[in-house]
Amino acid sequence: MxxxxxxxxxxxxxxxxxxxxxxxxxxxxxxxxxxxQKTEDLVIMWRNLNDKRNQLQEEIAKLQQQLSVVAQEAEASPEAERAMEKELGRLEMNLGVVPVKGPGITVTITGEAPLLAEDLVDIINELWASGAEAVAVNEHRINFYSSIGRREEGNRLYLTVNQQKLLYPVVIKAIGDPHTLEKGLTFTGGVLDNLANLFNIHPVIKKEESLQLPAASPPRWQYASPAK
Amino acid sequence: MKKSRVQLSLLFISLLSGLLVSWQWHSRLVMAQQENHKQPELISIIESLEKEVASQENTISELRNQLENLQRQKKQEKTSTHELQKRIETLLPLVGLTPVTGPGVIVTLDDNTAGAQAAKKSSPASYRPEDFIIHDRNILYLVNTLKAAGAEAIAVNGQRLVTCSSIRCVGTVILVNSSRLAPPYEIQAIGNPEALEAAVQSSIDFTLLKNRGFPVKVTKSNNLTLPAYKGSLPAEHMRRI
Structure with a gap:
C-alpha cells in the first residue's frame, strides 16, 4: 500500500x-x-533598424569609393614603377656600372705595330661618334670617367686604361648597329685609314651578333656636387 | 495521521498541476491572440530589415578586408618606387644629367691668328692655315688628360661631356655632342685644381700649342658651374645582363 x-x-x-x-x-x-512586443516598441525597433540600415548603406558607399580610389592608384603605380626601372637601367648602362650585351663590332689590334694612347682615344671617340652605346677595351668598360694613358716599364711601353696596363691583343668591343659602327671606323680619311697609311697598323674589325661587356666600378665624386 | 498527510500532499500537488496546465494553456492562447492582433506587416518589415542589416554588416567587413589588403600592397609598392627614385637621383649627376658645381680649372684654347698673319706675310708659299687653328684632337686629348688627372665633370663651350660624347670636326667646324663650337674653346673641368692644372701644363698637346705661339692658358677656379647634358642616351641595341 x-x-x-x-x-x-x-x-x-x-x-x-x-x-x-x-x-x-x-x-x-x-x-x-x-x-x-507592444506595438509602440515595434515601431521604435523599426525606426532604429531603419536608421541603422541607412548608416550602414552610407558606410558601404564610402568604403566602395575608397576602394575604387585605392584600386585605381594601385593599377597606375606598376606602370610608374616600370618606367622608373627603365630610366634607372638607362642610367646604369650609360654609366657602365652594369654589364650589358648586344650586337656590335670588335676591333682587334695585335702587338706587332704598337698603338699610341692617342690612337686608342681616337678609335673610342670615333665609336661614340658612330652611335656606339657601350664600349669596352679588353676587360675595361669605358665611360665618361675612363682615361687612356701610357706607362713605361723597363724598356717596354704599355697602353693603360684608368692607369691599368693593357696587354696585347687589344680587343675593343662596341655595342650598337654593327654596320654603322664599322662604317664609322673605315671611311676614307677615317681613324683606321690613318693608322694603316701612317703607321701600317691594320686592326681587324668583326661584326658580332652578340657581345658581352663587363661593368665598370661606380664612380665617386670628391670635388663635384650637383648644383642647386 | 500518516495517511492524511500523504493525502494532503497529493491534493496540493494535484492543485499545482492543474494550475500549471491551465497557465500553459493560457499562454498558448495569448500567443495565438497576439499573432492575430499585432500588425503582421510591421513584424515582417522588421524581420526583413534585420536580414538586410546583417547582410550589410557582412558586406562592410568584406570591403574593409579588401581595402586593408590593397593598402598593404600599395605601401610595399610605395617603398620600392621610393627606393628606385633614390637610386635614380644618385645616378643622374654622375651620368651628367644635372648641373654641377665645384673647384677645378678652365683651359682656354684659341686659334693662332697672330701667327697666321705673320706667316702669311713672311713666307706665303709655305703658309698652311691648318697649322694655326685648334683641331678637334687638341681638345680630345686634353679632355683625356683631364680625365686621367681625376676630372669629375667636364664641359667644352657649355657642352657637358657624358660617356657617349664625341669630339670631332666636320670641315673646320668642331662638333661636341653634335653641337657646333666656335673658337675660343673653353674647357671647364671640376676636380682637384692643382692636379688638373699640373696635368694640363705638362701635357704634350698643351706644351706644343704654347710653344707654337697659340694663345692658350689654364687657370684654376674655386667655383665652377657646369651645365647638364641635354642630349639623349642611346640604348637601342644594348640590354642589361
Whole structure:
C-alpha cells in the first residue's frame, strides 16, 4: 500500500516537473518574440533598424569609393614603377656600372705595330661618334670617367686604361648597329685609314651578333656636387 | 495521521498541476491572440530589415578586408618606387644629367691668328692655315688628360661631356655632342685644381700649342658651374645582363 502511494507520488511529481519546464520555455519564447512586443516598441525597433540600415548603406558607399580610389592608384603605380626601372637601367648602362650585351663590332689590334694612347682615344671617340652605346677595351668598360694613358716599364711601353696596363691583343668591343659602327671606323680619311697609311697598323674589325661587356666600378665624386 | 498527510500532499500537488496546465494553456492562447492582433506587416518589415542589416554588416567587413589588403600592397609598392627614385637621383649627376658645381680649372684654347698673319706675310708659299687653328684632337686629348688627372665633370663651350660624347670636326667646324663650337674653346673641368692644372701644363698637346705661339692658358677656379647634358642616351641595341 505504502509502495503504491510512493509510486503514484513519483509519477505525479515527474509530470509536474515536465510541465514546469515546458511552461518556462513558453514564457521565454513569449518574452523575446516580436509578437509579444507592444506595438509602440515595434515601431521604435523599426525606426532604429531603419536608421541603422541607412548608416550602414552610407558606410558601404564610402568604403566602395575608397576602394575604387585605392584600386585605381594601385593599377597606375606598376606602370610608374616600370618606367622608373627603365630610366634607372638607362642610367646604369650609360654609366657602365652594369654589364650589358648586344650586337656590335670588335676591333682587334695585335702587338706587332704598337698603338699610341692617342690612337686608342681616337678609335673610342670615333665609336661614340658612330652611335656606339657601350664600349669596352679588353676587360675595361669605358665611360665618361675612363682615361687612356701610357706607362713605361723597363724598356717596354704599355697602353693603360684608368692607369691599368693593357696587354696585347687589344680587343675593343662596341655595342650598337654593327654596320654603322664599322662604317664609322673605315671611311676614307677615317681613324683606321690613318693608322694603316701612317703607321701600317691594320686592326681587324668583326661584326658580332652578340657581345658581352663587363661593368665598370661606380664612380665617386670628391670635388663635384650637383648644383642647386 | 500518516495517511492524511500523504493525502494532503497529493491534493496540493494535484492543485499545482492543474494550475500549471491551465497557465500553459493560457499562454498558448495569448500567443495565438497576439499573432492575430499585432500588425503582421510591421513584424515582417522588421524581420526583413534585420536580414538586410546583417547582410550589410557582412558586406562592410568584406570591403574593409579588401581595402586593408590593397593598402598593404600599395605601401610595399610605395617603398620600392621610393627606393628606385633614390637610386635614380644618385645616378643622374654622375651620368651628367644635372648641373654641377665645384673647384677645378678652365683651359682656354684659341686659334693662332697672330701667327697666321705673320706667316702669311713672311713666307706665303709655305703658309698652311691648318697649322694655326685648334683641331678637334687638341681638345680630345686634353679632355683625356683631364680625365686621367681625376676630372669629375667636364664641359667644352657649355657642352657637358657624358660617356657617349664625341669630339670631332666636320670641315673646320668642331662638333661636341653634335653641337657646333666656335673658337675660343673653353674647357671647364671640376676636380682637384692643382692636379688638373699640373696635368694640363705638362701635357704634350698643351706644351706644343704654347710653344707654337697659340694663345692658350689654364687657370684654376674655386667655383665652377657646369651645365647638364641635354642630349639623349642611346640604348637601342644594348640590354642589361
Amino acid at each position: 505504502n509502495n503504491k502511494i510512493m509510486l503514484t507520488l513519483t509519477l505525479v511529481l515527474f509530470i509536474l516537473g515536465l510541465l514546469l519546464s515546458l511552461q518556462f520555455r513558453t514564457q521565454k519564447l513569449l518574452a523575446s518574440s516580436l509578437e509579444a
